[in-house]
Amino acid sequence: MARLVRLLMTEQAVSWLRSQVSEGMWPIGTRIPPEADLAEELGVARNTIREAVRALTHTGVLEVRRGFGTFVRSDSEVDVVFARRLLQAKFADAADLRRAIEVEATRLACVRRTSEDIDHMRASLQRRTESDRDGNQAGFQDADYQFHRMVVHSAHNTLLDELFHCLASQVKAPIDEIADKPSVERRDQAHAEVVEAIALRDETRAIRAALVHLDVIVKQA
Secondary structure, three states: OHHHHHHHHHHHHHHHHHHHHHOOOOOOOOEOOOHHHHHHHHOOOHHHHHHHHHHHHHOOOEEEEOOOEEEEOOOOHHHHHHHHHHOOOOHHHHHHHHHHHHHHHHHHHHHHOOHHHHHHHHHHHHHHHHHHHOOOHHHHHHHHHHHHHHHHHOOOOHHHHHHHHHHHOOOOOOHHHOOOHHHHHHHHHHHHHHHHHHHOOOHHHHHHHHHHHHHHHHHHO
16 A cells, blocks of 8 residues: 555656646756755655656656756657657658648648637748748748648647657758749748638648648658
């Protein structure tokens, strides 16, 4: 019975620590409070906190640096595990997966999107256009990523959101790698078409437009 109680307390501590990270109380790269402070705040023994920290260190969320303390390494266990797997995968396989995720997210977005989601997508496209016009490559790529992230976010599925975030850092199709200017313009039109189709909740039209630029990523693989 004592062992069961200890396990339950450790699980509760793990859950609390994880929530502090996922909710942004402890941003990535910051040092978490000392064991003694955490134990006092939760009303548990220091051993319980130590075991909880060890569990989250094992999954890659936390990192213990001897002599310096414990730091936040990632805000998602999904990111850590999936990133390790991606390193072993072929780029073509990862590109296929990204396309599958974005197509399904686009379909779901047509059903679940909010008016605020549409506003964010349009704002990202506006920044994308302005950055391209000004020759701001870094700004363009960031706005492009934010646009795709907002499309996936509009599906309102946490797992799709986390998987896309991890995949997008591995599978990119930078605009400067595509020499054919007409194809770039076609992709720009497709981005705008995606937004309008999602706004109208037209799944067929949205998916068709999304595939215009997603197929470029797969062809590069």
